[in-house]
Amino acid sequence: MSLNSKVPLIMLREGDEGVVVDIIGGRGAVSKLLALGIVPGKKVKVLGNRGGAILISINGSKFVVGRGLAMKVIVHAKQKN
Amino acid sequence: MKIAMIGNPNVGKTALLNALTGGNFEVGNFPGTTVEKKEGKAKIDGKEILFVDLPGIYSLEAHSLDEKVAKDFLTKERPDLILNIVNASNLERNLYLTLQLVDFKIPMILVLNMIDEAEKRGIRIDAERLSKILGIPVIKTVAVKGIGIEELKREILRGGKVPRVEIEGNIIKTAEKIAKKVVRVEERRIDLTEILDDVFMDKHLGIPIFIAFMWMMFTFTFTVATPLTDLIDSAFSVLAEYVSSLNGIVFSLIGDGVIKGVGSVLVFLPNIAFLFVALSLLELSGYMPRAVYLMDKIMTTFGLTGRSVIPLIMGFGCNVPAVMATRSIEDDRVRIATLLVNPFISCSARLPIYVLFAGLFFPNAKTIVIMSLYAFGVAIALISALIFRKVLLRGEAEYIIELPPYRIPNWRDVWILTWNRTKHFLQKAGTVILGMSVVIWFLTNFPTSNIESSYAGTLGKLLQPIFAPMGWDWQFVLAILMGAVAKEVVVETLSILNTPISQIMTTSQALAFMVFSLLYMPCIATLATIKAEAGWKWSIFAVIYSFTVAYFVAFVVEVIARLI
Numbered sequence: 001m002s003l004n005s006k007v008p009l010i011m012l013r014e015g016d017e018g019v020v021v022d023i024i025g026g027r028g029a030v031s032k033l034l035a036l037g038i039v040p041g042k043k044v045k046v047l048g049n050r051g052g053a054i055l056i057s058i059n060g061s062k063f064v065v066g067r068g069l070a071m072k073v074i075v076h077a078k079q080k081n
Numbered sequence: 082m083k084i085a086m087i088g089n090p091n092v093g094k095t096a097l098l099n100a101l102t103g104g105n106f107e108v109g110n111f112p113g114t115t116v117e118k119k120e121g122k123a124k125i126d127g128k129e130i131l132f133v134d135l136p137g138i139y140s141l142e143a144h145s146l147d148e149k150v151a152k153d154f155l156t157k158e159r160p161d162l163i164l165n166i167v168n169a170s171n172l173e174r175n176l177y178l179t180l181q182l183v184d185f186k187i188p189m190i191l192v193l194n195m196i197d198e199a200e201k202r203g204i205r206i207d208a209e210r211l212s213k214i215l216g217i218p219v220i221k222t223v224a225v226k227g228i229g230i231e232e233l234k235r236e237i238l239r240g241g242k243v244p245r246v247e248i249e250g251n252i253i254k255t256a257e258k259i260a261k262k263v264v265r266v267e268e269r270r271i272d273l274t275e276i277l278d279d280v281f282m283d284k285h286l287g288i289p290i291f292i293a294f295m296w297m298m299f300t301f302t303f304t305v306a307t308p309l310t311d312l313i314d315s316a317f318s319v320l321a322e323y324v325s326s327l328n329g330i331v332f333s334l335i336g337d338g339v340i341k342g343v344g345s346v347l348v349f350l351p352n353i354a355f356l357f358v359a360l361s362l363l364e365l366s367g368y369m370p371r372a373v374y375l376m377d378k379i380m381t382t383f384g385l386t387g388r389s390v391i392p393l394i395m396g397f398g399c400n401v402p403a404v405m406a407t408r409s410i411e412d413d414r415v416r417i418a419t420l421l422v423n424p425f426i427s428c429s430a431r432l433p434i435y436v437l438f439a440g441l442f443f444p445n446a447k448t449i450v451i452m453s454l455y456a457f458g459v460a461i462a463l464i465s466a467l468i469f470r471k472v473l474l475r476g477e478a479e480y481i482i483e484l485p486p487y488r489i490p491n492w493r494d495v496w497i498l499t500w501n502r503t504k505h506f507l508q509k510a511g512t513v514i515l516g517m518s519v520v521i522w523f524l525t526n527f528p529t530s531n532i533e534s535s536y537a538g539t540l541g542k543l544l545q546p547i548f549a550p551m552g553w554d555w556q557f558v559l560a561i562l563m564g565a566v567a568k569e570v571v572v573e574t575l576s577i578l579n580t581p582i583s584q585i586m587t588t589s590q591a592l593a594f595m596v597f598s599l600l601y602m603p604c605i606a607t608l609a610t611i612k613a614e615a616g617w618k619w620s621i622f623a624v625i626y627s628f629t630v631a632y633f634v635a636f637v638v639e640v641i642a643r644l645i
């Protein structure tokens with residue numbers, strides 16, 4: 001992954017962290033994610049990504065996000081050393 | 082006084098309703114337990130109060146059906162007071178909805194529920210300060226332990242306050258700012274949830290553990306309950322024999338009809354009750370939403386999403402609440418597909434058929450045969466879902482679901498879930514199944530008591546040709562016909578007819594009969610629910626589709642089994 005890359009959430013691997021920078025997609029998807037606290041500026045950690053839905057932790061809550069929706073959350077991936 | 086209970090999903094609204102009213106409403110540890118608004122009444126200091134528990138929502142923007150229902154309730158029914166229930170461990174996110182409620186200018190009380198869990202996680206909330214910022218009373222509660230309920234009742238009598246909050250920028254920013262002011266997080270101790278998730282959600286072990294849980298649920302249902310089942314069985318046999326040995330047609334009706342018929346179904350009460358206990362443990366522990374994640378990939382292969390898993394598992398108990406539970410699936414096409422295939426998930430009403438036939442034809446492999454039938458139902462459900470999604474209900478689906486922490490089910494909630502569902506079974510035994518026993522008894526004893534020339538014989542033989550490819554005797558055809566009302570009636574019919582099953586049926590025919598009974602059509606109650614949730618077109622489709630599939634599959638099974 002390139003330095004300071006902005007990628008869809010779904011691209012992160014298990015254990016990766018990032019910061020939400022944008023949500024793309026229709027009004028429905030955007031407002032739903034906002035209401036759940038998935039908003040730009042929040043730190044997100046990927047707990048599981050095994051080809052199906054993705055498991056994340058954000059704001060101290062855990063969510064299962066379907067792959068389609070996880071494509072719409074753009075994150076700034078943190079570089080792992 | 083009318084009070085609306087509003088809050089995010091799974092924050093304990095229904096648990097609080099129970100605490101306030103002493104009611105027996107069903108709670109569950111996953112988002113989307115309550116799908117229909119529930120009303121509970123209470124008298125507080127002599128004052129009649131109506132509590133309305135609404136399905137959980139994250140916002141009031143009315144994108145989903147639940148949000149629309151809640152919004153309509155607030156604008157059209159104008160409750161006197163809103164109890165906004167929030168999860169104390171997650172104040173910031175919950176405040177987003179709170180700040181939207183401000184616009185309605187209805188008096189409010191903020192209930193900080195699950196304080197016990199917040200404290201365990203080292204989260205402290207300054208309730209007084211929060212109350213000042215929002216301009217409404219703030220009460221801390223632990224709904225499941227009754228903590229804070231008396232204080233809440235006193236505050237309810239005072240009527241709450243109309244909130245006045247300054248929105249700075251947008252509500253997301255405002256919620257964040259407020260949370261920063263009132264929430265203090267101390268170091269957290271290790272969490273049971275983290276430890277359990279490490280195991281249950283493990284990359285390699287997760288799915289095997291899920292399958293093991295399902296397996297345990299069924300073994301628990303069969304093995305633990307069997308001694309009780311045998312006991313009830315012999316009690317009913319003795320009773321039926323005694324009554325029908327008395328002289329007179331009424332004794333025959335009661336002995337050979339009602340007691341024998343209803344008894345043949347009631348025998349399964351222990352099995353069914355134990356299945357409900359196991360299911361309620363799944364629903365209350367918080368494991369269900371984990372299954373959503375674990376099964377997502379497999380479900381997606383079949384055109385569904387992980388979200389479909391919860392209704393499918395609930396279907397093992399009864400398809401009626403399971404079909405209703407599909408309401409929490411956001412995507413309409415996935416919802417319809419999940420709801421249409423749900424009747425293929427073998428509910429508890431079909432268990433008597435398997436136990437009876439597997440016991441007669443496969444005495445040494447009873448459990449394996451029964452488990453295979455359950456698995457077969459799941460397979461047909463998934464394949465059908467794939468077909469529906471490819472042909473009738475195409476399109477991408479999106480979803481998100483919150484994972485709650487694991488919670489140790491408390492015995493009261495287990496009891497409520499188990500009893501409500503067992504009670505439903507008993508009511509069915511006392512009404513539909515009893516009524517059918519009279520009908521079947523009448524059909525077998527009139528116009529002549531010679532069974533071959535009775536109405537039952539005539540009707541069965543008339544329809545028999547339809548099922549000629551499977552080679553079933555007329556008694557079985559009649560049982561299928563009667564069982565359309567409720568699947569328990571299949572066994573009841575055969576019992577009242579005194580059918581010598583193992584003498585007039587081959588093993589391959591028996592297998593085909595079990596498969597047919599599993600698939601052939603949703604019972605009347607399930608059909609009514611499908612109609613309510615998806616419209617009459619889909620319910621007619623469900624009948625035609627499942628009958629066709631059942632007929633075809635049963636035929637194939639019969640042929641293959643005969644060859645082996």
Ligand SMILES: Nc1nc2c(ncn2[C@@H]2O[C@H](COP(=O)(O)OP(=O)(O)OP(=O)(O)O)[C@@H](O)[C@H]2O)c(=O)[nH]1
Binds near residue numbers: 095113194195224488
């Ligand atoms: N520890 C703890 N658990 C609670 C408390 N209140 C509720 N619960 C549990 O939280 C879970 C959810 O409770 P429900 O009352 O079903 O939640 P709900 O808000 O009605 O949920 P939906 O109907 O899905 O919107 C259940 O397992 C309850 O036993 C509480 O104060 N403390």
Ligand SMILES: [Mg+2]
Binds near residue numbers: 114
């Ligand atoms: Mg509820």
